[in-house]
Amino acid sequence: MKSTLEFNLPEEEEEFMLAVRGKDIMLVLYQLDQHLREKIKYPSDTVTQDTYDTYIEIREKLNELMDSNNVSFELFS
Numbered sequence: 001m002k003s004t005l006e007f008n009l010p011e012e013e014e015e016f017m018l019a020v021r022g023k024d025i026m027l028v029l030y031q032l033d034q035h036l037r038e039k040i041k042y043p044s045d046t047v048t049q050d051t052y053d054t055y056i057e058i059r060e061k062l063n064e065l066m067d068s069n070n071v072s073f074e075l076f077s
Contacts, residue, residue, distance in 0.1 A: 023075070030076045033062055 010034040018025075036059040043052055066072060 026071075026073070026075060029066070030073050033059060033073065036062070048063070 007013075007019075009016060030075055038056050039047075040052070040056045040059065
C-alpha cells in the first residue's frame with residue numbers, strides 16, 4: 001500500500017514540516033517520557049519528595065495528553 005501527501009508550497013510549508021518531522025517530534029516525547037521514567041524508577045539520594053512527585057505528575061500529564069489525542073509510543077516499543 002502506498003500513500004501520497006501533497007502540499008502547496010510555500011503556502012503550506014508549516015503543514016509540510018509537521019508531516020515530515022512528525023517522527024522526530026514523537027521521538028522527543030518518547031525520550032522525555034523515558035527520562036521521567038528513569039527519574040521515578042531510580043531516584044537519586046538528593047531528590048526531594050516534592051521533586052519526585054513532580055516527575056510523576058509531569059509523566060502522568062504527558063501520558064494523559066497523548067491518550068486524549070490518540071497518540072502512542074507504539075513505534076518505539
